[in-house]
Amino acid sequence: MTDELESAAFYKTLLESTHAIPWKIDWESMRFAYIGPQIEKLLGWSADSWCSANDWAERMHPEDRDWVVNFCISQSKEGVDHEADYRALCADGSYLWIRDVVHVVRNEAGAVDSLVGFMFDISERKKIEDKLVHLQQELKELSxxxxxxxxxxxxxxxxxxxxxxxxxxxxxxxxxxxxxxxxxxxxxxxxxxxxxxxxxxxxxxxxxxxxxxxxxxxxxxxxxxxxxxxxxxxxxxxxxxxxxxxxxxxxxxxxxxxxxxxxxxxxxxxxxxxxxxxxxxxxxxxxxxxxxxxxxxxxxxxxxxxxx
CATH class of the missing domain: 3.30.70.270 (Reverse transcriptase/Diguanylate cyclase domain)
Structure with a gap:
């Protein structure tokens, strides 16, 4: 029992020491079973404020919300692992680009049991991508x-x-x-x-x-x-x-x-x-x-x- 507790503590420490933010949602209740405490440092929302999938959806840019939610739900129902990029709302009212990587967990009967995944801050990557798009457009115009x-x-x-x-x-x-x-x-x-x-x-x-x-x-x-x-x-x-x-x-x-x-x-x-x-x-x-x-x-x- 002690080994199991030590192992659980080890993996918890490992998860919570990464820059990626781990999370888990129970499929039936659509409530967060877990979300890494790193979420507060990144977005300003405390971990205990992430209660349900609705909190996740509401803390998303209005222009991204519908397509991301619909896409993730449809993929999850099909049992397909997936990922989505969207702008997440920070507690101060600003937005950060997030990439959510989702794995669908099935039970023994083959039905969807839960969703687990990681949130990654891709804001800097998006800035670089936007600059590249702008430069490509400038080069196209110059050509x-x-x-x-x-x-x-x-x-x-x-x-x-x-x-x-x-x-x-x-x-x-x-x-x-x-x-x-x-x-x-x-x-x-x-x-x-x-x-x-x-x-x-x-x-x-x-x-x-x-x-x-x-x-x-x-x-x-x-x-x-x-x-x-x-x-x-x-x-x-x-x-x-x-x-x-x-x-x-x-x-x-x-x-x-x-x-x-x-x-x-x-x-x-x-x-x-x-x-x-x-x-x-x-x-x-x-x-x-x-x-x-x-x-x-x-x-x-x-x-x-x-x-x-």
Whole structure:
């Protein structure tokens, strides 16, 4: 008998010296048969305040409570060991992230007798996970962002263009595209230098991005001094108005360009195209056609808009 008492005392000391918090719930009564005293240090609630499973549920973040309780009950009824992460309410009103690891104990008849498990404080792990998610999102955004101008890059542009082309074809809706080219930009760079040239690109990109007026419009750097504006569900007349608005916005910038044959200030040439794509149509052929309109705008004196 003495050995049994010593053994029980040993295991009790072992359980209560760990950072994990051991507990046991009687399945029939749904009352705590035991919970480690470490719970008070972690959450601020004394061990004797954990009377029933209801105390456990009530001391859970409202956004987590329903799914965690329903999940744990269903798994326990099936006799399946399980674990769940949730935010546990502290006595001071704050929350800590907890991972509950649950083992289902059956009696000789095979019915659920009790639940035993450990609670682990995973708050620091969650903070690290949240930081990693945030960093991954930042990296994702950076991978789709042009490093110089801050607008979307060609990689993102190609992806969005493919999706909008497919959507337009499925929905039989018009798709319009505007390609912009800064007039005589090489001469601008040669005259002012690359630092001011880069600043010009940034200002033009920021200004042209104001052509995005709806949530599904999309603006990106196409390459070099060229940019593209994608206008889903936009007919030719509406696209022409957007192009004129963009031309006016660039003119209002009044960026000096003293050696441009087109204007004493920075201007852009624009190729505009609209299509309601059919199964036989090609996205590449459409973009080539818009690019040809841009070429015509440049050939006809620049600072022009050519629609097709």
């Amino acid at each position: 789709f962002k042009d490093g110089l101008t801050g607008v979307a890059n060609r990689r993102m542009l190609d992806s969005v263009l493919d999706k909008q082309w497919s959507h337009a074809r499925r929905s039989s809706q018009p798709l319009s595209v505007i390609i912009f080219d800064i007039d005589y930009f090489k001469q601008y760079n040669d005259h002012f230098g690359h630092i001011q040239g880069d600043d010009c690109l940034r200002q033009v990109a920021r200004t042209l991005s104001q052509g995005v007026t709806r949530h599904n419009d999309f603006f990106a750097r196409y390459g070099g001094e060229e940019f593209m504006l994608i206008l889903p569900e936009t007919d030719a007349a509406a696209a022409a108005k957007v192009a004129e608005r963009c031309r006016s916005l660039i003119f209002k910038l009044q960026l000096p360009h003293p050696i441009s044959p087109a204007s004493p200030v920075v201007t852009v040439s624009q190729g505009v195209g609209t299509i309601t794509p059919q199964p036989s149509d090609s996205l590449k052929a459409f973009i080539d056609a818009v690019d040809k309109n841009l070429y015509r705008a440049k050939q006809s004196g620049r600072n022009k808009i050519v629609n097709g």
